Amino acid sequence: MNEAVRDARAGGTVSDPPGAVAEDGLEVAESLRPTDAAALADQVGDAAAAGRALLVHGAGTRFETGNPALRADVRLDTRGLSGIDELDADEGVVRAWAGTPLAELREKAVASGHELPFDPPGEGTLGGTLASAAAGLRFANVRDAVLGLDVVLGSGEATRSGGRVVKNVTGYDLAKLHVGAFGSLGVITAAWIRLRPAPEAVRVFEGPAPDARASLAAARLATARAAAIHDGRLIVELAGDAPSVEADRERLPVREETAAERVDALRDVQGGRAVLRVRVTGVASGLPAAAACLEGAGGVTLSLPAQGLLYAAFDDSDPKALGAALEAAGRAAGLAGGELRIERAPLAVRRAHDVFGDPGPLRGIHRALKQRFDPAGILNPGRFAGRL
Amino acid sequence: MSQLHAALRAIVGPEACLTRAEELYVYEADGLTVHSARPSAVVLPADTDQVARVVRACRAHGVPFVPRGAGTGLSGGAVAADDGVIIECSRMDRVLQISGDDRLAVVQPGVVNADLSKAVAHTGLFYAPDPSSQLACTLGGNVAENSGGPHTLKYGTTTNHVLALEMVLPDGEVVRLGSRSGHAPGFDLVGAVVGGEGTLGIVTEITVRLVPVPESVETLLGIFPDVVSACRAVGAITKSGLVPAALEIVDRRTIEAVEASVYAAGLPTDAGAVLIVELDGPEAGVARQVERVREFALSHGARVEVARDEAERQRFWRARKGAFGAMGRLAPDLYVHDAVVPRAKLPEILERVCEIGDRYRLRLCNVFHAGDGNLHPNICFDRRDADELARVVAAGEEILRTCVEAGGVISGEHGIGTEKREYMPLLFGEADLDAMARLRESFDPERVCNPGKVFPSTRFCVESNPKARGYDRVPL
Numbered sequence: 001m002n003e004a005v006r007d008a009r010a011g012g013t014v015s016d017p018p019g020a021v022a023e024d025g026l027e028v029a030e031s032l033r034p035t036d037a038a039a040l041a042d043q044v045g046d047a048a049a050a051g052r053a054l055l056v057h058g059a060g061t062r063f064e065t066g067n068p069a070l071r072a073d074v075r076l077d078t079r080g081l082s083g084i085d086e087l088d089a090d091e092g093v094v095r096a097w098a099g100t101p102l103a104e105l106r107e108k109a110v111a112s113g114h115e116l117p118f119d120p121p122g123e124g125t126l127g128g129t130l131a132s133a134a135a136g137l138r139f140a141n142v143r144d145a146v147l148g149l150d151v152v153l154g155s156g157e158a159t160r161s162g163g164r165v166v167k168n169v170t171g172y173d174l175a176k177l178h179v180g181a182f183g184s185l186g187v188i189t190a191a192w193i194r195l196r197p198a199p200e201a202v203r204v205f206e207g208p209a210p211d212a213r214a215s216l217a218a219a220r221l222a223t224a225r226a227a228a229i230h231d232g233r234l235i236v237e238l239a240g241d242a243p244s245v246e247a248d249r250e251r252l253p254v255r256e257e258t259a260a261e262r263v264d265a266l267r268d269v270q271g272g273r274a275v276l277r278v279r280v281t282g283v284a285s286g287l288p289a290a291a292a293c294l295e296g297a298g299g300v301t302l303s304l305p306a307q308g309l310l311y312a313a314f315d316d317s318d319p320k321a322l323g324a325a326l327e328a329a330g331r332a333a334g335l336a337g338g339e340l341r342i343e344r345a346p347l348a349v350r351r352a353h354d355v356f357g358d359p360g361p362l363r364g365i366h367r368a369l370k371q372r373f374d375p376a377g378i379l380n381p382g383r384f385a386g387r388l
Numbered sequence: 389m390s391q392l393h394a395a396l397r398a399i400v401g402p403e404a405c406l407t408r409a410e411e412l413y414v415y416e417a418d419g420l421t422v423h424s425a426r427p428s429a430v431v432l433p434a435d436t437d438q439v440a441r442v443v444r445a446c447r448a449h450g451v452p453f454v455p456r457g458a459g460t461g462l463s464g465g466a467v468a469a470d471d472g473v474i475i476e477c478s479r480m481d482r483v484l485q486i487s488g489d490d491r492l493a494v495v496q497p498g499v500v501n502a503d504l505s506k507a508v509a510h511t512g513l514f515y516a517p518d519p520s521s522q523l524a525c526t527l528g529g530n531v532a533e534n535s536g537g538p539h540t541l542k543y544g545t546t547t548n549h550v551l552a553l554e555m556v557l558p559d560g561e562v563v564r565l566g567s568r569s570g571h572a573p574g575f576d577l578v579g580a581v582v583g584g585e586g587t588l589g590i591v592t593e594i595t596v597r598l599v600p601v602p603e604s605v606e607t608l609l610g611i612f613p614d615v616v617s618a619c620r621a622v623g624a625i626t627k628s629g630l631v632p633a634a635l636e637i638v639d640r641r642t643i644e645a646v647e648a649s650v651y652a653a654g655l656p657t658d659a660g661a662v663l664i665v666e667l668d669g670p671e672a673g674v675a676r677q678v679e680r681v682r683e684f685a686l687s688h689g690a691r692v693e694v695a696r697d698e699a700e701r702q703r704f705w706r707a708r709k710g711a712f713g714a715m716g717r718l719a720p721d722l723y724v725h726d727a728v729v730p731r732a733k734l735p736e737i738l739e740r741v742c743e744i745g746d747r748y749r750l751r752l753c754n755v756f757h758a759g760d761g762n763l764h765p766n767i768c769f770d771r772r773d774a775d776e777l778a779r780v781v782a783a784g785e786e787i788l789r790t791c792v793e794a795g796g797v798i799s800g801e802h803g804i805g806t807e808k809r810e811y812m813p814l815l816f817g818e819a820d821l822d823a824m825a826r827l828r829e830s831f832d833p834e835r836v837c838n839p840g841k842v843f844p845s846t847r848f849c850v851e852s853n854p855k856a857r858g859y860d861r862v863p864l
């Protein structure tokens with residue numbers, strides 16, 4: 001039943017993570033692509049018994065984010081677990097396998113009169129999006145859309161939490177623990193997701209960004225689904241019922257109507273292939289100063305004021321320039337009243353800094369969770385916060 | 389024990405440490421009166437430091453402890469393990485910070501839910517989760533139960549509104565989880581602790597998200613010939629893509645009880661069910677939504693009224709909010725059940741729930757969050773009548789099984805507590821419960837914080853759902 005697939009390393013496509021792994025200076029000999037959850041659980045269980053480290057990935061679009069792996073023996077590819085299991089259009093919920101491409105999910109969601117509550121950069125898988133809690137321009141809180149999760153723990157047990165209903169406090173909310181854990185506690189195999197009703201009207205407007213207060217007010221309009229400041233421009237996507245969108249349009253400080261693709265294109269900044277890319281989170285009132293700080297250090301920024309998210313890309317690979325950029329990023333996080341995450345950086349930087357930020361006094365709980373969910377320490381060892 | 393009591397008195401002061409039987413009596417149960425246990429002491433700490441020292445004193449004496457808010461919980465969550473210490477957070481009731489610009493507030497756990505929205509009203513913002521008990525229940529209890537309310541349909545439950553927490557871990561260490569930005573590094577510990585039912589530690593400070601008061605609010609009352617058509621109307625409304633702020637159904641049995649009580653809202657007692665729909669948002673959009681909802685209700689056989697003013701709006705809601713009070717007057721005890729099913733199953737499940745109530749000769753009625761598929765069958769009874777109590781418990785179990793068979797779950801907002809712990813295997817297999825235990829033990833390896841909750845007492849010997857085992861389990 002286990003379908004071991006030799007790594008094809010086909011033509012350096014984006015779906016191929018070896019680049020990142022090679023950068024980590026590790027050779028991965030074997031690649032596994034199980035085609036059902038039972039096989040995946042067996043493989044994880046076998047690896048735990050043998051102490052073989054697994055690098056878990058979907059399409060690999062977020063693989064660049066993470067500390068360097070400490071060990072890597074086998075690549076575990078979830079894309080063999082693919083497809084939609086059930087889509088309940090009346091209820092607006094869908095259950096799909098972790099390896100399902102987001103593009104496929106999006107298409108089915110739209111066909112059922114809904115929209116997918118995720119829009120991260122890149123064409124990843126459902127599992128990868130959940131594991132990395134990958135924010136997009138429109139939807140920053142991936143966790144809020146997850147109703148139920150199937151996860152194979154590091155010890156090989158197949159587990160389930162939550163369910164298909166939209167309101168549920170039956171037992172602990174374990175899904176929260178796995179969403180954003182970058183596969184360090186378990187391998188997500190399937191999920192129940194709550195879809196959003198498709199908006200009746202979607203319109204995008206842009207123009208020169210007004211002052212911070214006016215930009216924030218625009219980003220907080222009731223129908224503003226995405227609002228970004230980039231390159232001196234404010235881009236706002238309004239979505240909702242037509243009369244509300246029309247009313248909000250009147251309140252917008254920017255007037256040039258543009259295509260919805262304008263918003264999608266911004267994701268290239270959010271997830272671009274710069275030498276160094278950082279994410280700074282913060283409170284609304286702190287973001288403008290943080291953005292100025294990053295720009296002062298030569299960063300190209302993308303600010304999502306309503307979401308409290310700020311991205312910056314730096315293209316100078318000179319170590320001194322990198323150091324200065326990182327130093328500015330640290331200061332920016334302080335100004336924003338939030339945290340810094342290094343989303344993409346050369347190996348040396350990722351060796352020197354915990355890219356997620358150190359869990360500090362919470363290190364004990366982090367370690368306890370890791371030990372209990374992945375006792376053999378075989379899931380993405382070293383890659384997550386605290387180098388767990 | 390007297391040594392521990394002396395230590396506790398020294399920490400919180402004698403007036404904030406209750407140990408006499410008559411003082412402890414009111415702490416024997418929470419809102420669920422059928423489960424009770426006598427604590428050894430109740431302490432009311434004034435600040436985080438006192439909480440931490442109380443926890444360490446309990447640890448030193450090997451005594452379990454349980455956090456408590458207002459005691460309105462409905463699953464036995466705030467009841468002490470025998471001879472345990474209750475740590476009541478009601479004195480920690482200050483709103484510490486309000487930031488209109490950043491749309492957040494920092495509060496102590498003893499702040500009463502409704503008081504928070506009052507305290508932030510001047511900013512044009514409010515705290516969205518609104519349990520029907522909001523005039524009494526505390527934010528600490530809300531966090532522990534991941535509480536919802538009538539408006540969670542649009543706004544989400546507590547978990548969607550908590551940004552950061554300060555808590556005392558079960559070993560007495562004080563830690564901060566989460567971030568004001570909502571994106572903390574590392575595991576989403578806030579997400580794990582919200583809904584943790586007070587078993588992972590004692591929350592001593594909560595940073596919540598605030599949301600803007602909507603520009604316009606409209607409330608409609610649909611009077612339906614029967615509950616099935618009311619449920620169908622709900623299905624039609626949600627399927628159409630409309631997201632009302634609330635979609636609540638009150639069934640005929642409840643209407644009769646409400647109208648016969650001081651909460652009378654002037655509802656026709658021959659109605660089969662009433663549906664309360666609240667729509668909010670930008671004025672331009674709401675006006676049209678009202679028309680769409682009206683049409684859905686009319687086409688499902690309803691008469692529709694739209695509240696003309698605030699007084700009328702309050703009258704509509706009285707039908708919903710007075711239900712517990714009205715039912716409570718019919719008998720000494722009220723059992724408020726809580727389960728969730730996919731919305732499309734509501735008509736069929738309601739019929740079966742009523743049939744179960746009748747078969748067990750119980751006074752059962754339904755008021756529920758229809759938009760979420762969240763049922764609340766209410767049963768009035770007298771717990772001193774052992775036979776009736778046994779029938780209440782048996783009917784409750786049958787209702788839960790019925791909901792699980794329909795693809796539902798056994799709690800939508802009240803939690804598992806002691807009430808439903810033995811039913812957990814209806815939904816979860818051994819590995820699933822074991823995964824929850826791993827989380828529990830990462831925070832509290834010795835299980836001293838609120839023991840005896842959530843997990844089945846005799847693990848895995850309750851007959852479990854055959855569907856809930858192995859890899860070939862059908863999707864929940």
Ligand SMILES: Cc1cc2nc3c(=O)[nH]c(=O)nc-3n(C[C@H](O)[C@H](O)[C@H](O)COP(=O)(O)OP(=O)(O)OC[C@H]3O[C@@H](n4cnc5c(N)ncnc54)[C@H](O)[C@@H]3O)c2cc1C
Nearest residue numbers: 457458459460461465520526528529530532536586591801
């Ligand atoms: C009439 C009525 C209507 C209700 N309506 C709703 C409703 O619409 N929606 C809903 O969700 N619930 C509802 N409830 C249930 C109840 O009000 C909620 O669960 C509420 O959140 C409990 O708050 P509390 O302060 O009373 O907590 P308690 O009952 O005192 O405690 C509840 C749980 O929280 C834990 N806890 C308390 N404080 C802390 C703390 N500081 N740190 C860690 N854990 C803590 C306790 O250990 C316990 O497990 C209703 C109850 C009643 C009686």
